[in-house]
Amino acid sequence: MKIGLIGNPNVGKSLIFNQLTGLGVEVSNYPGTTVGLETGHVCYQREKFEICDLPGIYSLDGDSDEEKLVNGMLERHELDLVIAILDAVHLERNLYLFFQVAEYGLPLLVVLNMADEAEKSGISVDSQELSKILGCPVIMTAAIHGRGTGQILPSALSSACPATVTVGYDHHIEAAVRSILGNFPVSRPVAILSLEGIGADQEMLDSSAAIANEIENRHKMSPRQIISANRHHFAELVAGRVITGRQKKPGFDLDRLLTKGIPGIPIMAAILIGILLVVFTIGSWLEGIIVALFTTYLVEPLLALGLPPLLQQLSISVLLGLQAGIGIAFPFIFTFYIFISILEDSGYLTRAAFLADQAMHRIGMHGQAIIPLILGFGCTVPAVMSIRLLASRRERFIASFLVTMVPCSARTVIIAGVVATFVGIWWALSIYLIVFILVVLTGLFLSRITPGEQFGMIMEMAPLRAPQAANVVKKSWRKISEFLTIAMPLLIISSVILGLLQYYGVISAFTNFIEPFSMRVLGIPAYATTALMFGILRKEMALGALVVLAGTPALNTVMTQVQLYTWAIISVLFVPCISTIAVLYRQMGLKTVVLVTTYTVILGIAIGAGIHLAFP
Amino acid sequence: MESSEREDYLEAVLVRYLTAQPPPSAKDVAKDLSQAEDTVSADLKSLEKQGDLVFDEKGAISLTVQGHTIAERVLKKHRVLQCFLGEILGMEDHAASDEACVLEHSISDTAINRIGDYVKSAGLRRGWHRGNTSYHRIINNSIPNPVTSGLVPGIHKVPPVGTSSDPVCCSLIDATESVPLAVIGITGGEYLHRLIDLGVIPGEVVILKRRLHNNAVVLQVKECDIALSPEIAGTILVEKMR
Numbered sequence: 001m002k003i004g005l006i007g008n009p010n011v012g013k014s015l016i017f018n019q020l021t022g023l024g025v026e027v028s029n030y031p032g033t034t035v036g037l038e039t040g041h042v043c044y045q046r047e048k049f050e051i052c053d054l055p056g057i058y059s060l061d062g063d064s065d066e067e068k069l070v071n072g073m074l075e076r077h078e079l080d081l082v083i084a085i086l087d088a089v090h091l092e093r094n095l096y097l098f099f100q101v102a103e104y105g106l107p108l109l110v111v112l113n114m115a116d117e118a119e120k121s122g123i124s125v126d127s128q129e130l131s132k133i134l135g136c137p138v139i140m141t142a143a144i145h146g147r148g149t150g151q152i153l154p155s156a157l158s159s160a161c162p163a164t165v166t167v168g169y170d171h172h173i174e175a176a177v178r179s180i181l182g183n184f185p186v187s188r189p190v191a192i193l194s195l196e197g198i199g200a201d202q203e204m205l206d207s208s209a210a211i212a213n214e215i216e217n218r219h220k221m222s223p224r225q226i227i228s229a230n231r232h233h234f235a236e237l238v239a240g241r242v243i244t245g246r247q248k249k250p251g252f253d254l255d256r257l258l259t260k261g262i263p264g265i266p267i268m269a270a271i272l273i274g275i276l277l278v279v280f281t282i283g284s285w286l287e288g289i290i291v292a293l294f295t296t297y298l299v300e301p302l303l304a305l306g307l308p309p310l311l312q313q314l315s316i317s318v319l320l321g322l323q324a325g326i327g328i329a330f331p332f333i334f335t336f337y338i339f340i341s342i343l344e345d346s347g348y349l350t351r352a353a354f355l356a357d358q359a360m361h362r363i364g365m366h367g368q369a370i371i372p373l374i375l376g377f378g379c380t381v382p383a384v385m386s387i388r389l390l391a392s393r394r395e396r397f398i399a400s401f402l403v404t405m406v407p408c409s410a411r412t413v414i415i416a417g418v419v420a421t422f423v424g425i426w427w428a429l430s431i432y433l434i435v436f437i438l439v440v441l442t443g444l445f446l447s448r449i450t451p452g453e454q455f456g457m458i459m460e461m462a463p464l465r466a467p468q469a470a471n472v473v474k475k476s477w478r479k480i481s482e483f484l485t486i487a488m489p490l491l492i493i494s495s496v497i498l499g500l501l502q503y504y505g506v507i508s509a510f511t512n513f514i515e516p517f518s519m520r521v522l523g524i525p526a527y528a529t530t531a532l533m534f535g536i537l538r539k540e541m542a543l544g545a546l547v548v549l550a551g552t553p554a555l556n557t558v559m560t561q562v563q564l565y566t567w568a569i570i571s572v573l574f575v576p577c578i579s580t581i582a583v584l585y586r587q588m589g590l591k592t593v594v595l596v597t598t599y600t601v602i603l604g605i606a607i608g609a610g611i612h613l614a615f616p
Numbered sequence: 617m618e619s620s621e622r623e624d625y626l627e628a629v630l631v632r633y634l635t636a637q638p639p640p641s642a643k644d645v646a647k648d649l650s651q652a653e654d655t656v657s658a659d660l661k662s663l664e665k666q667g668d669l670v671f672d673e674k675g676a677i678s679l680t681v682q683g684h685t686i687a688e689r690v691l692k693k694h695r696v697l698q699c700f701l702g703e704i705l706g707m708e709d710h711a712a713s714d715e716a717c718v719l720e721h722s723i724s725d726t727a728i729n730r731i732g733d734y735v736k737s738a739g740l741r742r743g744w745h746r747g748n749t750s751y752h753r754i755i756n757n758s759i760p761n762p763v764t765s766g767l768v769p770g771i772h773k774v775p776p777v778g779t780s781s782d783p784v785c786c787s788l789i790d791a792t793e794s795v796p797l798a799v800i801g802i803t804g805g806e807y808l809h810r811l812i813d814l815g816v817i818p819g820e821v822v823i824l825k826r827r828l829h830n831n832a833v834v835l836q837v838k839e840c841d842i843a844l845s846p847e848i849a850g851t852i853l854v855e856k857m858r
Binding site for chain 2: 059061062063090092093096207213214217225228229232255259260261353355366456458459460463
């Protein structure tokens, strides 16, 4: 039996999904789909149920991938039961989607979530009255505190039924729907959608368009506008009947500060820089511990075993791959995710996006694009995954370039470990400045040449909430495990390949081959260029390789300061790491990957060569 | 004078306006309708008395709002009928036009609307929207009034009907913060449905909560806050609640 969770974005669907599928049950992720449909299984009374967390949408008649996905599942009756999750505080707006879902005639259970917030703001919803009007069961929950969520599955299985409520559409619309239903063997919701110009059957769309035209001529409003207005008005009516009390406005609105240029922008800068500093401090401390543990308890005992050389090389490579993954994942990315989850849960990110809208316009994107860019400071992989929230392909294309250029935590390790240590802290900061300038220039350039129209930003700003510690940790954990499942196998495989290359002498052959180019063009020793190649595997590994190939951790004794600076900036800029390439390929396709990779390689080499020219 | 004659005269004046730059005189109208100039002249004078048109001192004719309304209705009917007879039924061009000239005076509004809808949907199926001029003429069915639209420096400057110059109606970008505003309409395109989903529909009362100096705005609709880019905010027309 398949159960779907449907609701607006930000009503706590995923939270309820996690609580339903709960601990100890398998939550599977289907990557590869563009719209991230998550399903999990749950056993209840010895029966297995499949639960789908459908993407949050505002209505079913849009043309985004999310809307099409949900619409398709309802239309093909792929779900046996629908749990509609509504926000009790914004019931009216949420009912709009519900009425549309109800038309499909599937068994429904209404979950009025955020009952706690509604109470706090002085609203009370009469759930019995609502149930009577809608004609299907309604239960109240406060998922954030786990209140009432235990009731969802039992109530759904025992009492869910198709809603009896129907929106009274304008009689012209009703007549048109009847006429479509008379000519084509489709369901009522499909007929309504085709009147709005949505559907797959061209013949039906044509004949609907003719009727729609007639209605538009008479009303001076398109059927889509009439239908939505009818739904909105009906929602208003229903909400008015079940809600008592008026929403109290809090005396002090934090948004007054956060969405104003001053002090909003300084606050935003302080928050972001603060997070980066804290993540970096905690990260390097933890990473030191993890690397030391690996070396003492795994690498050294392994070397002491005295295995045959090939086997030793292979097992060391596997260990190095593991160490690479864990050494970066937990100290940096996990810490970063904790802060990002706090920002996400509090609702602050949307404020930042609003403030950044103007700046983002200049580089061809909209406010929302700041979210991937911020994520990029933690790890490029999830940042690339998040570019799907951008509305148009044009924006996603531009974002693919810019996000891969943002220095992720691994690259921060290089900047700190090489430049800050051996050259100077201000020089380290200058790398950030250079990257920032390059990002802006790239954005300006791409926004000029990228075809496609620019969509404006329409973004709901959910009310600010205090994040819950347990949810933040769980969310960060889910994200980090997503990262590990994608990046870990890649890291181990590529580590083994590199190990084999080293074993068979390919690496030293490459060093000899690259020598002339390296010294003449970039002005850095050949082994340093070879070390850069390790950066393809994991950015920070370039540093480890450099130390090994140079034969000493005191890099300033073998390379000049200019060489170290050049090396660092090339490794920051050139080629996204292998995991980024993989996820970029999945999100944007081969062409974009090739373009991004080529561009960053050329950019890295050009900047390196430029520095060599300026300071020979 | 019969009403069909009156309609023919007004239509002829309007067609002149739409095709030729200088305002027509009685002589031009007579030539177009192939009738004697003095009869036409006399008839036009009587139409001036009825308030359908005005002669200026040089004898050039402009339509009044009343005259334009009649002329526009007839011309639309003419175009629909001509397209129907010519393109759909396959009559020859001038025969279709002549026939349309007769039928346009007696056909009812309902019938012409039905025929118009039929022609439009049939045309769409046949791909006429990609370049059939007589089809295009009936699709773009608004015919500007040369006087009120300012195409021609008319004698009778009448304030345009329907578009209020009242300063309380403006786009969201120019609206006042923190007061209730009623949405009048949205002139936007692609993203229209997203706005509709969020409840930004004509008649809805909204509050402009914040406007940045770049005109990005935060709008409160149905108790929810929505951030909008300047280009979207600019397409939403609102009116201050009285």
